[in-house]
Amino acid sequence: MAAAKEMHLGDVVRFGNGKSVKPGGEGPYPVYGSNGIIGGSKEFRHENGVVIGRVGAYCGAVVYCQSKFWASDNTLVAYPASSHVDTQFLYYLLVDAKLSRYAGGAAQPLVTQTVLKQVEVRVPLLPVQQRIAGILSAYDELIENSQRRIKILESMARALYREWFVHFRFPGHEHHPRVASTLGEIPHGWEVAPFGELYRTSSGGTPSRKKPEYFKGGNTDWVKSQELLDDFILLSEERITDEALKNSSAKVFPANTVLIALYGATIGKLGILAREAATNQACCAVLPKDSVFGREFAFLTLLQNRERIIGLRVGAAQQNISQVLLKNMECIKPPGKLVRAFAERTSPLLNGTLIHQRQVENLRRTRDLLLPRLLSGQIELRPPEP
Numbered sequence: 271m272a273a274a275k276e277m278h279l280g281d282v283v284r285f286g287n288g289k290s291v292k293p294g295g296e297g298p299y300p301v302y303g304s305n306g307i308i309g310g311s312k313e314f315r316h317e318n319g320v321v322i323g324r325v326g327a328y329c330g331a332v333v334y335c336q337s338k339f340w341a342s343d344n345t346l347v348a349y350p351a352s353s354h355v356d357t358q359f360l361y362y363l364l365v366d367a368k369l370s371r372y373a374g375g376a377a378q379p380l381v382t383q384t385v386l387k388q389v390e391v392r393v394p395l396l397p398v399q400q401r402i403a404g405i406l407s408a409y410d411e412l413i414e415n416s417q418r419r420i421k422i423l424e425s426m427a428r429a430l431y432r433e434w435f436v437h438f439r440f441p442g443h444e445h446h447p448r449v450a451s452t453l454g455e456i457p458h459g460w461e462v463a464p465f466g467e468l469y470r471t472s473s474g475g476t477p478s479r480k481k482p483e484y485f486k487g488g489n490t491d492w493v494k495s496q497e498l499l500d501d502f503i504l505l506s507e508e509r510i511t512d513e514a515l516k517n518s519s520a521k522v523f524p525a526n527t528v529l530i531a532l533y534g535a536t537i538g539k540l541g542i543l544a545r546e547a548a549t550n551q552a553c554c555a556v557l558p559k560d561s562v563f564g565r566e567f568a569f570l571t572l573l574q575n576r577e578r579i580i581g582l583r584v585g586a587a588q589q590n591i592s593q594v595l596l597k598n599m600e601c602i603k604p605p606g607k608l609v610r611a612f613a614e615r616t617s618p619l620l621n622g623t624l625i626h627q628r629q630v631e632n633l634r635r636t637r638d639l640l641l642p643r644l645l646s647g648q649i650e651l652r653p654p655e656p
Contacts, residue, residue: 274394280387288341304328304344314338320348329379330370334361359399409637416626427619431570466597474549475519484514491547495531498541520548533590
């Protein structure tokens, strides 16, 4: 890489401190915490800068904001120290630096300006910085486009569910007078049934961590509850071996199985397996007793009723949703013909989100491979000829 210099971050970056603001406020300017946007503000203190998580679980996380914004007191804000550094390049430089490695603190992780200023980085000439930023930002723009499409498809599926099964404006609803039920008025011919009448449930298990052979070289995805984020699960963070499956309560569930987190930080969160996988005991698999009540109706019914489901949680030390409580929860049971028609309309929407999720994953993987190679000079970029 032409004329790249080894420098300290303090020679490249001008740091600013975030300032506390009431979370969840309103206003046109985004408020950034250590892990992204946490609210809005009527005022702004920064513009076109890089937000760095200063303290806590997301210490060292990096976000680039080109517009006007407010940064909370859990953050630092980084700007180029001179006109010889491009702001967008600086963002990618800080991402590649993996700032969480420099965290200190006894009670919780903390990064300080003093420590960060001593981090060594490699900085090329400005035209090369701009080329690097242009290449990487092109991937980020494609990722953002796919994520926007995912949100649109998801909102369409949710809206259709509410229209048919909450507001009861399904095709032909005019010919179905409402009748009383334990869940309020429902269309004539519909039923109220326990969730367990439509679905059977099952949970997995955790192979012994004392047996490295249960995880090393594993080829079966093993999903944990923190990986349930209301979308498809493409790949799990960990995999387990056949031996682990034989010697634990972990079991393999088929692709398109809907999962719900029974306890933990993501209690009530959902996921759909993109391919067969095992789970830990905090994940509950929801399996249709009749194929007509497949992933579409299961996923969107649980999503629509999430708050009610979380309200069923019990326990003092760690509140949880039990499979028994879930199966006993009353829900609507529309005629199978209508549910089948609903699945035919929503299946393409869910399949579309899966396609875009895979695109996002592939784009991220490519970008993350390019990032260190471009910044280290392994892929050489020269300034354009004058």
